[in-house]
Amino acid sequence: MQTIVAVLIDGLSYSSYLFIVSVGLTIIFGVMKILNVAHGSFYAWGAYAAAYFIGLFHGMGFPHWFGFVLIAVSAVAVGAIIGLAIERIILRKMYEHEEVHILLATFGVFLILEDVILLVFGVNPYFAYQPMALLGSVKIAGVTRDVYSLTLIGLAIVIALACWLCLARSKWGKILKVVIFDREIGLAMGINVNAVYVYTFVAGAMLGALGGAAIAPTLSVSPGIGIDVIVLSFAVVVIGGMGSIAGAIIGALMVGLLRATAVHFVPELELFVIFAVMAAVLMVRPEGLFAPARARRI
Amino acid sequence: MRSLTGDRTVRGVLIGFTLLAIAGFFLPAWIVNNVMFGLARGLAVLGLLVLLRTGLVSFGHALYFGLGAYSVALLEQLAGVTELVPRLAGAVVVAGGLGWILGFVLRRYRGIFFAMLSLAFSMALYGILVKTESLGSTDGFSVSPTVLFGWSPETRHVFLAMVAAVCAFAAIVVQVYLASALGHLTTAVRDNEIRVEYLGYPVARSIHTTYVLSAMLAGAAGGIMAMALGQVDPDSMVNWTVSGELVFITIMAGAGNVAAPFIGGVVFEFIRTYAFELAPHAWQLIVGATLLAIIFFLPNGLWSLIEKPWKKLEKRRD
Amino acid sequence: MLEVHRIDVDIASVSILRNAALDLQAGQMVGLIGRNGAGKTTFLRAIMGLASIRSGQVTFDHADITQAPPQRRALLGIGYMPEDRRLVPSMTAEDNITVPAWSVGIPDQEDRLAWIYDVMPETKVFRHRPASSLSGGQQKLVALARALMAGNRLLLLDEPSEGVAPALARRMSEILHTLKDDGLGILIAESNVRHCADLMDRMFAIERGAVESRPLRRKNGGTVPVAGAIPVADASPAGVPARASGELAGDST
């Protein structure tokens, strides 16, 4: 019983983290049809920026809670600066290219950003545990857990709701739907598709960076952290259905809970199960469990 | 006309690889090594090129590359095999076998779904290897030097010649395949699948055949890599970044000719070696920047640099 | 109002339009007639900025819009209705119609919508239904309504009566007539002029990417000569074959 509760809680907090990272990827794919490998870099940069600034401001005597502000600021700044730069400098010139070229270009950007991290932040790991330490711990079903990881669950819910409201309830969401459905018809109807792409990419980048920034306090932030994250979020997005936010939720929950179960019972299968499920879903429902309404011409 | 160009390519491949094998005896060891690594990668890229002609891009070809490499390592661990021929055969058979099985599934997929399913399969293998102690976990295995019919040569030059022979053979097989009716069919599938289907040709089967061929090439490539390097491990052989690198070399090389992958593979190996030497903290940056430069300025790959003057020359001759 | 000066358009380095030219005044309805694959759709897309023009010029109200970003057309009052309608299936009819209003930021969008419903009362009936639940003909009407939302000066209609029932086609002609009388310029690309030949002020024939002005044949058999018109011998409406039924398949829901 205790173990089941532990699996649930571990799985949920891991899922939340996966969701926050993956939702940006799925949004970018949905709108721009770009599978962005550089998403792993947004994550890494978000984590580095947050860890760096939390360490810096903590050293200057700022209170612990200020870390939360820094997490948000880091995510927004990283997304805005790096996201905008990539869209403007690289992707803008590539929309007419073949899909595989765009994918590879994002891979190139990923490689470049991996090393720029080293050049900017050096090779030493960063720690930003202050926000996590501030929130302390709570005992659930006999296991003590950090409140911080639990708040990630809350953050994931807030982000999911915000995305849903934005897409389903706002004028913006409807414009986005038109572009998702058909870029050309959007243009013909006066939508500045380039602007939509910029906003989408920057928003997606911010979400990716937020994933990194939010998880930074629980990690040693060190070079290479983006490599595993990117395939994990691919798995999440593919399982749920590429381009679907509900799908990202389902995908993250499945991956998170599966992994937690594996770690508790058969640790050797921890990684395998994730990709086995990804393959299985692709085989049974290639569009993903929560495929968005297919871009079927009616 | 087409068979004529085919002949010319075959001749070019034969001459090129023969020269390379001979040159190998005069090159310093480190260049021999890099050329071998480059040829091994080139062989896997040749597999991707075959798929690309069908319009498919696999983001998980490290599955077969790694499988080939691990076949060589495990053959040695379990049965003490160090002979070149059984090692290579093992790599090709294991990779081709799995390719044949997975092909039944993958042949139904196109575009991004094909890429993602390939990725999933390769990462599943990665997940198993990394977490299983008896399979070497993250360490992998060492591979002892390859023996050639009971003879273990002092230098690696002989081995380079063997690798060159294998690559030449593979390139010619692919060239012949692409020129065959089945090969033409795959290209037609890329251009208009439905039309091919209407004409009554079995699209799924031709994709399946191509896929198995591609898996065998990547398996051989991994096997050669393991032998050339003397080491296998999941991060360098099976992780998604390896698949990414292979696709990168495919684009860098260009899909115009069966010789292109080998040129691309060798160039990549030298770029990496020098990038690493000049800037150990920024070698990925250099590789990434090269990738972007190729995509932007040389979208048809290095081969277009060779092809253009060649075509000009031919025109003049005509 | 709209002038297309000798444009060349390539798609994937295949020449689609060569020296294509056409002009249109406010309150005029002009037909662009040609068989399937002649380049009608590309011509309209080039005007909309969706296909890039290699050489030549497009002006609207004497302003050069050849290289202007595509979305600027809607702002200028040009509405476009693609042949295959392309409504967003998950959105309601009204949301589909209102899209250009949101993107362009039409200040009197309520009035405009009311006016559209006034011209096409039938669309008002199913305005709250998702586009995916509408019949092909209904979707055509919604697509026209959507084009009207931004297109208060010029309409570019790609095969408006294609694949719809004769009754609806007649109704479409009626609507277009009203719009023309309201002063809109209308350019209709058709492979079959039967339904709106009456309304046409001028016609241009398009064949293998070249556009030529040509006499209009009235129902009564007479012709209305157009200044500078060059008669095209074998391109009479009757000579335009009906489209292969297989190609219609994609158009029905």
Added chain:
Amino acid sequence: MHSMFNRVHRLALGLGVLATALGPYGAVTAKDSIDVGVVAFLSGPAAGPFGVPGKNGAELVIDAINAGTLPAPYDTAGFAGATLNPIHIDESGGNAKQVAEYRNLVEKQGVDAVIGYISSGTCLAVTPVAEELKKLTILSVCGTPRIFEDGDWTHIFRTQAHAVGDSIAAALYVRDNFGDVAGYTGINQNYAWGQDSWKSFSLAMGHFVPKAEVSSTPQFPKIFAGQYGTEISTLALDDAELVHSSFWDGDIEAFVVQAKVRGFFDNKQFLSTVGASAIDSLGSEFPDGTIIGTRGEIGILVREKSGPLNTWFVNAYRERYGAWPLGPSYQYAQAVLALKIAMDKAARDHGGFPTQDQVIAAMKGLSFETFAGRIELALGNGHQAVHPVGYGITRWNDETGEPEVTNITFYPSKCIYPPAGKPSLDWLAEGMPGSDC
């Protein structure tokens, strides 16, 4: 500037060789300088706590030896009189890449020897290639016993003792200080080092603390995993109160940070065989009361130890790098020292600059004074070092604002290593016959 020129020069040379297909590099003969590859993690999670301190330690001692400023008995300048020119290589990127890099070092850069390697995985991968290329290679940090127990190498030395001694010393420390512990579990990385550490620790515990029950679900996350939320839950749910870990790179820091917030260390006795680097980087965040080891007479356990060599090392290191020397700083410095001693000795024995074979012969079975202890190449046919291994208990000192380790006990090498020729796990399983504890 000089090194830049060198690189460009090498690049041009390399290209020249490629283009004109010149013959292979000739063997480099007598000289006033030698090139030595120094391999350590310069990027990745292991760079900060291990690679960079290791590289610094090597650099410090190389410069001092080149200049002849090391205290006696190592105060002669140079290596058999020659200046050592280090070529630094990053150990990250996976085993296959390291093997390729090793081939490049030897065959392209033409180094005279290679010093380094932190990860047991890299050591296992590089060793056969080093032997194949016949290049003197001194492994400095890695700990898997498999190197010399599964193989017999001529060109490979290791100046660091292997993991079995660390584990035995750890079990002994537990017996001596926490003898009534009822059960134990572990979290170790899923590769050679982690697996060997856990295996030998549980064997040693069975021997020294037989009452303690071993957990059925020890955790083996992937190296550099970085997130241990789920693993911490499983360990917390386990009844065992002692938690063994051989985490060493950024992983130990991540684990400690994540576990501490969850009150993990309030209920568990944590034993970290090699996590000392985290004590400095985490400061007061590092849990008090942890059993900590450094794999030898190095690092934080000998920080206060007096003696001219250690005082010089600690002070010179602090002055140059502004930080305490960590275990890896000592380990790399010791490997460099071994090379100097062997080269000097070979030069003395043979008169003139020694050949590689002479250096190898001189190094075999070497026993030498290091900065804070003694190293004997007693195992692996004179190629594998043994030395005492110690443990202590961590405590944050609020007054000095520095961490400290109390209650330090060192266990002599005669006690914790098997006699020459005996595989250590077999020896452990047999109950450590001949051990002198």
